[in-house]
Amino acid sequence: MKNYVIYIAFALACFISNAQEIFICAEEELIDYSNSNLSSAPNWSGSIDPAFLATFEPVVFNVVFWKITDEHGEIGFNWATDIQEEDVLESIAAMNIEYNKFNMFFKYKGLNEIKSPPNLAIREFPNCNTAVAPDPHGYGVIDRCEIGEFYFFAENNGYNDPNAFNIYIPYGTRQFAGASRFNDTKFIIRADIASAGGMVHEMGHSFYLKHTFNNYNNASCERVTRDPNDINFNADTKGDQVVDTAAVPDFAKEYCYTNPLDINCIDDPKYMSHVYIDDNCEYIGNSVNFYDEFFEINPSDIQNYMAYTVASCRNQFTIGQGIRARETIRDDTFNNFAPAMTTISALYEPYKGTYYFAGPQLPNSEKPLFQPGFDYKFIECSGYYPQPAPYNENFSYNPLNTIETYDAYEQDYNILTHPNHSAIQILQVEEGLGHTNVQKCYNNFNLNPKGGTYTRFNDGVFNTNVTITEMDSLQVNNPNMINNLQPGLYNIEKEYDNGAKQQTVIIKEN
Template sequence: MKKARKVLYTLILILCCINLSLAQEKISDLLRSNTIQLKEVESYMKSNNIAPLSCEEDHEHGSDVGNLRKGQAFGPSLKPIHAIYVFNVYFHILNDNNGYREVPITEDDILEAVSILNKSFNSFNIFFKYKGFGSINNTWRSVVYLGGNRTFNQLVEYTKGINKYRSDSFNIFIASSIRRSQYDQTRIAGVANKPGINSVIDDEYLLTSTLPHEIGHNFNLFHTHHNWNKNNCELVRYNDFVEDTPPSVAYSAEDLSGGCSSELNEVRNKCGIEIRRVPSSNFMSSNVMPCRSLDNALFTEGQGKRMKLSIQQEISPLYMSIQNSVESLYEPYQGNYDKVVIDESDESENHNGNFKFQKGFDYEFVDCDDINEVEESFTKDETPNIHPPYTAIKILQISKDKAFKCHIPVENEEERERTVINFGTIISNNYTVYKIKYESSKEKEFYKKIPVGYNLIKSKNKEGQMVQKMIYKSQ
């Protein structure tokens, strides 16, 4: 009887895995055919009740009792850290040998991913600066495995070997697929070094709550259910080493009662601790829709402090090389201030210099002298594509009282005119008068325009006085 029941459970598990696999393949087909876009994946999964894939973390620190003191050091009872941290982020798109990939990734998709990171982490004064993206065209490396060959860490080393790794940035790799091994083709949503600056994400999950989840691992966060059922009860009590995330368990949507209320059918772990509630909307919880989605997912204050303390104390050298300045957030990722020229005769006011700024922030473009006078504003879901002349920038997530980078454009070159009296090769009573125009910064152009022979040049100096000089221009 027990054997028959075991076989039945095994069959049910296999069928569940097959159904999940088929659902995932359907999403892939929809993306390949452009029926849905990457940013619509999460809502599609929610509306069709598709369970997302799980993720894995690559621990550099173990979780035995010897590490408890290290874990305790990040508790929320410690003094909050108010410093602002800005980190560069760079994306690697993994393609086939010929540069092809079934799910296309555009720069707009990547900028949307950076926006997701900023909206998820900015409340803790952790910001991300977009530093670009590149392609790695290698079919062998486009699929990542957790074990055996073609592992994530091997991919990182390969990227360093071909000089595409960015030591100045978070490196986020976008894979066509992540599997447990060549022999176990179970799919994984993402993998991250913990702590670390490298992560890889299945392309379908680039614009879902999986992305902040993986970066949370990079910043030394555990799953909320990390130690829930260890034999060592001391570890169980510490769980994920954050005091304001309650003891949790890996769960499915069916385990919750009342939607995303976090109410759980009672579960007991090996230490007899009852678990009746779970942080179902936490970024670091089980990947269950719709409870953990970009619409409602969050990090707790304790998780925010753990991340910042990790940055500042234990592993700061890991992050120092990838930090950027706060001022860098006020710089556009596209555009050229030198090309913005104000011409009073041009009434079109088309002087925006091709600017584009990162979305994910609330911007105000304010008068340089009166920063309370707002000329243009953009929400965090919009991409600012201008920097109006004589305005400075406020990023409200950083400061509502200070504005930076006043845009003073180059004024249109003043056009001058000189009177030139040309006598030809012999000075006599015969002469010709010319009015020659030129731009003030292009003196050489003026001398190219004067005729051959003796030329008396009349012009005004800075004080407005008339001055004149004679020059001879040869053939």
């Protein structure tokens, strides 16, 4: 046991920064900015009670993404990943799917680009023990020693939205894949791992969720027992300090920790990565912690977002982690979360596009688009709303007539638009609010109809003695159509390309 503890101390390079008293440890996959002054930490209850979690009201955060390129707007290498809007939409969807369970919502506010200045030579942190040579790719390929300098650069050059989470995506990094800081609303994540699971993991750190294996190989590790009556119980104060996450090893580097004399591990810690997780995301190892206790690993431990597990295995948080996140937001120790918050109504607004009002039909590229990650229902509504009704406006709608539905896992983002003659339901929001919330009726009949009919009630009253006349597009759009009718009682029905029909009853007199 002592041998691999020494190895870990050798493998990780740590240094101190004076910003909010944080320490930074560069690890194989992630930089974890942890608050070293626990007296400033939120007032966590340690609860794992779902009923307590349900007491937290919905909270919505704005999220802005920034793609970092070199000075020419290029990604620099043919192996690098070039982030597009569909990639960050996938990430925003994943974050909503996972965090909506805790009544936490994210509003996508766009993908922007930062062209980095070239030839950086940053030496802000002399204790970094890393020589940083001038880099023609600038912050497009970022070193861990450059993080503080980069944040200064971003905030002083307009590359930071003070009213949102700011997620920075370089196409390359050195010594880490993501950089998060507890109680903060910005982080860095490398482009090739800025997938759904990676983004959910990094966002977890923002809400003070630690790695589930935190300190597992030293005297601060948590005991395996989850029985609070056990004399060895310490899960609420050690490890990640969340009771319903099990004591687990670092699955990614576990082989090298337990085989410290393997020369390949010394040369490359990724040599035997995740060797004790099989293709079914099940644990096949037999490891012990600092106290020589055998770990009791369940599938849920391997699937936890805050574990260093196989990316495809990640799919869940625990109730305790949800409560930890909500209590972190509630206490907002450094007042970072409040400025990034917005209202529930923001989720009922498109992230881009324009609603048709009048005149020629808009091209598909300009239609209003809604972010993925929610279960949407678009319900038939009525009233005069050539533009969507204001949020919380009362209007009539027919809950039995759903014009369109989309689920949270829809991957064709170009079809997530607001159909005419409908209002919006977001089922996750309704669940969080605890009541029906049909909003933003859009009922526009300004577009010319494609055809229709007029029905004349021959007796001047509503009965079955009628004459029905078909109209083509020229006839139905003729401005003198009504003037040309003989006196009588009529029902005029106009049909539109989108399937909608509009009926008007008139009495035509001499």
